[in-house]
Amino acid sequence: MSGETARDRTVFAITGNDRVHFLQGLVSNELPEPGAGLVYAALLTPQGKYLADFFLLAEDDRILLDVASSLASGLSKRLSMYKLRADVTITPTDLAVHRGLATPPAGAFADPRHPELGWRLYGDAAGNSAEIDWDAIRVAHCIPETGIELLPNETFILEANFEALHGVDFRKGCYVGQEVTARMKHKTELRKGFATVAVSGAAEPGTPITRDGKAVGTLFTRSGDAAIAYLRFDRAGENMVAGDAEVTLAAT
Numbered sequence: 001m002s003g004e005t006a007r008d009r010t011v012f013a014i015t016g017n018d019r020v021h022f023l024q025g026l027v028s029n030e031l032p033e034p035g036a037g038l039v040y041a042a043l044l045t046p047q048g049k050y051l052a053d054f055f056l057l058a059e060d061d062r063i064l065l066d067v068a069s070s071l072a073s074g075l076s077k078r079l080s081m082y083k084l085r086a087d088v089t090i091t092p093t094d095l096a097v098h099r100g101l102a103t104p105p106a107g108a109f110a111d112p113r114h115p116e117l118g119w120r121l122y123g124d125a126a127g128n129s130a131e132i133d134w135d136a137i138r139v140a141h142c143i144p145e146t147g148i149e150l151l152p153n154e155t156f157i158l159e160a161n162f163e164a165l166h167g168v169d170f171r172k173g174c175y176v177g178q179e180v181t182a183r184m185k186h187k188t189e190l191r192k193g194f195a196t197v198a199v200s201g202a203a204e205p206g207t208p209i210t211r212d213g214k215a216v217g218t219l220f221t222r223s224g225d226a227a228i229a230y231l232r233f234d235r236a237g238e239n240m241v242a243g244d245a246e247v248t249l250a251a252t
Contacts, residue, residue: 003100010072016087048180050155068146159193201245
């Protein structure tokens with residue numbers, strides 16, 4: 001298998017007769033049917049702010065949930081809080097997450113966020129290290145990452161490109177945080193959000209971006225002369241700087 005094993009992921013198995021109905025009322029995307037592949041989704045606060053993002057894979061008797069290990073414990077507790085009397089069991093598994101860019105092996109699924117992110121496979125812990133520069137791919141396509149751009153209780157998923165990344169479905173029924181998310185989609189123009197920028201000069205992630213002395217945003221993941229930045233779109237434009245570096249909006 002040409003790929004790598006992601007060491008920072010936890011896979012839960014969600015079982016029980018109510019598992020589909022339970023998750024459908026909580027997550028930002030439509031649940032997949034068995035055999036339909038991976039779905040990318042998020043759990044939000046009632047105020048519409050991000051708590052966790054994850055991949056869902058429906059099998060005949062369970063739904064696998066693939067989440068960053070740093071969020072796994074909190075997510076499990078939050079889901080258990082919502083469970084009440086539902087026939088649902090949430091169990092951590094020993095499944096490892098493999099991912100890669102070459103021809104997908106048998107049993108692999110396309111990453112639903114973007115074609116350039118390749119495939120994901122769930123299995124045992126054996127795997128090769130392909131030394132893939134995931135940050136370069138993420139920056140080029142403005143794909144936010146758990147714990148870097150995506151911050152619990154702070155991020156709004158529409159500002160984090162979840163619509164372009166197929167992580168939210170505006171046709172499904174209610175879920176936690178749906179009202180705020182729908183309002184942002186239909187009643188307002190996004191004034192803030194993530195964008196890919198070109199950076200000329202030394203500037204570390206976390207450096208504030210300014211323009212004519214006014215705060216514009218913040219640099220996040222950087223790869224070479226490009227970076228993901230969180231911007232106030234009404235203030236972004238020519239002559240932006242981050243420390244001593246020049247910052248320009250990347251061509252779209």
